[in-house]
Amino acid sequence: MKINELFKDVIVENTECEFKATLNPDNPIKWAKTLVAFANGNGGILFVGVSDSREAFGLSLDEIDKIKNLIARVNDRHIFPHIKLQYSMRSVDEAAERFVLAINIKPAESVVRYREGDFNETVYIKGDGNTTPASPEDIISLSRRKSGVDNETTDIKYYEENWSDYINLCKEYRNDELPPTLKELQNEEIVSKDGYVKSGFLMFADDYNGDDSLICCRLWKGLNKAGVVLDHMRYKGPLSSVFSEAFKFIERNTKIGWQKTKNGGRKEIRSYPKEAVREALVNAIAHRDYSISGTQIDVDIYDNRIDIVSPGSWLLPKSYEEYPIGSIPSIRRNSIIAACLDVANLMERGGTGFQTMADCYKNASVEKQPGVLIYPGFLDLRLFDLLYDEDTEIEMDDISETERVLELLKSGPKSVKELQASSSYNSRSIFLKEVINPLIKAGKIYRDGPAKSPSSLMHLSTKVSPDM
Incomplete structure (x- = not known):
């Protein structure tokens, strides 16, 4: 036999x-x-x-x-x-x-x-x-692969001014909007008792430029890599920065539609729920295997899905499908990197990231539920486009571009580039001339920063009702 x-x-x-x-x-x-x-x-x-x-x-x-x-x-x-x-x-x-x-x-x-x-x-x-x-x-x-690459005490002292990018990330996502104190960082063992930082925290320092922080983002026309690349960016530097930039890349390539409600209003529907995208990206950064040189995190946006692929094997004893949603154990390959994200309120110790993604897709069909594809040496976290081939009636073009901008700004300030990405305009100058500038002149929105600066944000004027 x-x-x-x-x-x-x-x-x-x-x-x-x-x-x-x-x-x-x-x-x-x-x-x-x-x-x-x-x-x-x-x-x-x-x-x-x-x-x-x-x-x-x-x-x-x-x-x-x-x-x-x-x-x-x-x-x-x-x-x-x-x-x-x-x-x-x-x-x-x-x-x-x-x-x-x-x-x-x-x-x-x-x-x-x-x-x-x-x-x-x-x-x-x-x-x-x-x-x-x-x-x-x-x-x-x-x-390094067994114990993680991020838990060694370095000879670098912690000074808040050298971690300004990480401090800003904490202010953005923490409920108290405050920077972490030295005591907090020491309690999480991110910084030693005598003030020296762990190797994982160095990857958040303002001057960090290691190749292992690289995230490659691509927008594809089609359902696979045989299609045309419509947009692509490479981000390298502090992990706080590459997270923010990769998140913005996905945001500007996320379609937004509106579904009519019973009372005659409109309900916003996004291709990818913002919370699900954030959790998926944080998970990839926290759990990738940084000991494998020459690799990076890949973010590929196709017509019907996002694939966030990170180097590193699946650490749990059973496959993803064998764990009920909400009961996936939390195992941290990079304890210090995960702790840094936890302090920034981007990651929870209970392993609830997958539950958050599932909650964002709770009204979606079974075939559109998020999942993890496990391959030798890397993981693919997949989110499906809720607007792709949707059976429900989604209105994408029945409102004007100015109305669309006002709808988008209800969720918070956005750059002109982000607003233009959700419009039908290819020319920035024409978009400014025909949409943005008339709204500013009418007092419905205002610009925070210089007119020519790409970092300037557009805000909804307080004169405009948020329920408009």
């Missing part, structure tokens, strides 16, 4: 699967290194009672008991920290006298070593079908 007749998803030996005929008690390193390598990776299964040709001949119950005792002894004496594993068996004969033993090794939270004597330790990692000792570079990368 072949092994894939017992375990349908087993095809060949790879980075998460290996076969052994038996385990030799006289030379445990031969097989124990496989357990260590699996624990240092994403976990894996070692099948015992299977030949190299994938023939499942099985072992007796007595042999299986001896193997379990052997593994327990080796794990206790030679493997540090001790690995976590589970056993399962499946019979290979009708009489149920011989079994294949499946040893499921869980991924470890820290680097696992095989110890032979007091001063001889080796870290093993899994390749495609083989197990090898890790190089010093492999161990550094593995350590």
Whole structure:
């Protein structure tokens, strides 16, 4: 009997699967290194009672008991920290006298070593079908991936003026609209008791320009990357800045429509709920694997969805679909980066981000519910466009451009660029001449800042009723 007749998803030996005929008690390193390598990776299964040709001949119950005792002894004496594993068996004969033993090794939270004597330790990692000792570079990368890249105390002192961009982010999103105090940052271990910052907090400093903060944003015409890129930007710098800029990119490419209500009014409907977008983007920044060099977060907006793709494997033991909405455990790959976002009131410790996204889509159809696509080495958090192919009647063009601007400003100040992005105007000068300037002259809106400055914001005049 072949092994894939017992375990349908087993095809060949790879980075998460290996076969052994038996385990030799006289030379445990031969097989124990496989357990260590699996624990240092994403976990894996070692099948015992299977030949190299994938023939499942099985072992007796007595042999299986001896193997379990052997593994327990080796794990206790030679493997540090001790690995976590589970056993399962499946019979290979009708009489149920011989079994294949499946040893499921869980991924470890820290680097696992095989110890032979007091001063001889080796870290093993899994390749495609083989197990090898890790190089010093492999161990550094593995350590950073296991423990996070953001929790090291640096020799940089915290001075508020060097984190002005982060301070402004906190003021924008915190309920008290105040900057965090040094005591708050120390309580969250973002800054040490003697005033030195953790490495993760450096990624929020005003002068940070590391490649690992890169977010690439693209607007596509079509449903996949075979289409034309209509808009694209690359943001690099402090994480607070790249978050804000990427969020603005999505906002200016978010369509807005109005649905008639029963009382004759209009209800605003957005392609993507603002809260869902914010949670998705924060999640990608907080949980991406910063130890993987040469990668970035990708934000791709298609005709029917947004894909926010971040490097890093799924950390939870079960797939996304196996967790009921609202009960997804909170596991933080980057504890300090997550704490910085938490202090800014952008992230909650309870892991409620997915619940917030689900709440934003509670009235949408099943096929438009947000979800997570899990691939080897990266995650794709997907939000669907609520205005794409919608069955309900959405009015996009039955109100004037001036009315549209006034509707948009009810939710808060916006730049001319943001307002123009939701209009039918391609020319900024014509948009200013025909829409913005007449509204300013009529006293319905006003500009905060120089007329030619891209950072100047348009405000709804207090003379205009918010219920207009």
